[in-house]
Amino acid sequence: MNSKPVLYLNILFVFLLIPINIMILVYPPVLLSQGQAHRIFYLHVPVAWVALYAPIIASVGGILYIFTKKRIFDIIINSSMKLTLLFSIGVVISGPLWASTEWGTYWNWKDSRLMSFFIMTIVVTTYFAVRNFTDESNKKAMYSAYMALLSMLASVFTWLSIRILTPDTHPEPLLHTLSPKIKLTFWLSVLVYHFFFISLFYLTYNHEKLIEIYHKIRHKEEV
Amino acid sequence: MKRLIIFILLFLFTNILLSEESHNINLKEIENQYQQLIKADSIQRKEMLEKMDISIAISLLDFIRYNKIKENPENEILLNLYDHLANLKSIDLAQKRLNKLLIVIFLTILLFSIYVSFVLIKQNKIINELKNKYEVD
Numbered sequence: 001m002n003s004k005p006v007l008y009l010n011i012l013f014v015f016l017l018i019p020i021n022i023m024i025l026v027y028p029p030v031l032l033s034q035g036q037a038h039r040i041f042y043l044h045v046p047v048a049w050v051a052l053y054a055p056i057i058a059s060v061g062g063i064l065y066i067f068t069k070k071r072i073f074d075i076i077i078n079s080s081m082k083l084t085l086l087f088s089i090g091v092v093i094s095g096p097l098w099a100s101t102e103w104g105t106y107w108n109w110k111d112s113r114l115m116s117f118f119i120m121t122i123v124v125t126t127y128f129a130v131r132n133f134t135d136e137s138n139k140k141a142m143y144s145a146y147m148a149l150l151s152m153l154a155s156v157f158t159w160l161s162i163r164i165l166t167p168d169t170h171p172e173p174l175l176h177t178l179s180p181k182i183k184l185t186f187w188l189s190v191l192v193y194h195f196f197f198i199s200l201f202y203l204t205y206n207h208e209k210l211i212e213i214y215h216k217i218r219h220k221e222e223v
Numbered sequence: 224m225k226r227l228i229i230f231i232l233l234f235l236f237t238n239i240l241l242s243e244e245s246h247n248i249n250l251k252e253i254e255n256q257y258q259q260l261i262k263a264d265s266i267q268r269k270e271m272l273e274k275m276d277i278s279i280a281i282s283l284l285d286f287i288r289y290n291k292i293k294e295n296p297e298n299e300i301l302l303n304l305y306d307h308l309a310n311l312k313s314i315d316l317a318q319k320r321l322n323k324l325l326i327v328i329f330l331t332i333l334l335f336s337i338y339v340s341f342v343l344i345k346q347n348k349i350i351n352e353l354k355n356k357y358e359v360d
Contacts, residue, residue: 021328032273037320040327047331086338093334094327101320179274200339207342214349 010202013195020192028185037101042185044094046193048117051087052155054080054197055124059152062145074141075212077148079204081127083197084151088121116161120154127151137215253279253286 024042031038058080065073095114096106108114127147134140256279260268272280291298 029277032269035317035320036324039324043327043331086334090331090334093330097323097327097330101316101323196335200335203339203342207346210346210349214353217353 010199013199016192020189023185028182037098040094040098042189046190047087047090050193050197051091052159054084055151055155058148062148065145075208077144079208082204083200085124112161116158120158123151123154253282
């Protein structure tokens with residue numbers, strides 16, 4: 001994963017954020033019901049989707065770790081979970097700011113989508129606490145694998161709550177009713193934020209690998 | 224020369240005719256839109272308004288204003304007052320929404336920048352530490 005073309009591709013993915021954010025600000029028409037605030041939606045929804053996918057990647061790593069005990073899968077779990085937390089914070093920041101003008105309140109404790117996402121964020125935060133219960137690397141990895149599976153369940157629960165449960169105040173999925181300009185901007189934004197996730201995953205994965213090497217060297221020195 | 228003058232005159236005349244025709248079509252279109260909007264239920268009306276082109280929306284507004292003033296000249300005062308107050312309200316709401324949008328963009332950029340900077344700085348620190356160690360050794 002260290003070859004130069006991969007690195008350049010990842011840098012390109014990061015720079016794609018500039019044109020897409022300009023597009024978000026100028027290209028789609030203003031929604032009558034939400035005004036300029038609707039542009040938050042092009043940021044909020046793709047970031048939320050990534051936050052829901054990342055635990056699934058972590059859980060795949062978790063299952064593979066449980067069966068193979070290979071360190072590489074622990075690195076994948078940790079990288080994915082870090083990004084899940086990062087993107088979840090992004091969702092938790094952008095959602096209430098949008099809600100404050102549209103609902104007149106920052107938070108609604110009765111909304112199923114908000115609450116299920118909030119529960120998922122708590123589960124993801126717990127992952128980091130559980131991971132630090134022990135210093136023994138094998139135990140740490142095993143705890144992480146199980147916590148990744150739990151996070152995946154929380155993510156699936158959130159996804160289902162969006163599709164099945166009737167939200168209290170959260171808007172219904174309305175993309176199919178919107179204009180082509182809005183649809184185009186939305187799907188491009190989804191694509192770019194997924195690319196951005198790949199870049200961050202590349203960065204985090206290499207960082208975790210470096211830390212692993214560093215710890216191994218220090219461990220050898222101590223022995 | 225004569226032919227050229229006739230040609231220019233013909234060209235201008237056709238142009239004027241065509242523009243008149245297109246003006247009529249637009250007016251008819253706007254009248255149709257107005258009738259459709261009046262007949263539609265509230266959900267359909269909202270959908271129609273959301274999909275409406277801004278130039279048609281402005282023309283429709285002028286059309287409604289013109290008709291209402293034609294019905295009763297006193298409506299002009301009321302419409303002007305309503306316009307002014309509605310403008311104040313929408314500007315205030317638009318400003319609040321724009322502020323929220325800018326805050327979201329700023330915080331999102333800040334969040335990701337902090338994360339990337341943190342990872343890169345930490346990575347750099349480890350690499351430097353390892354480099355120094357092996358150079359000394």
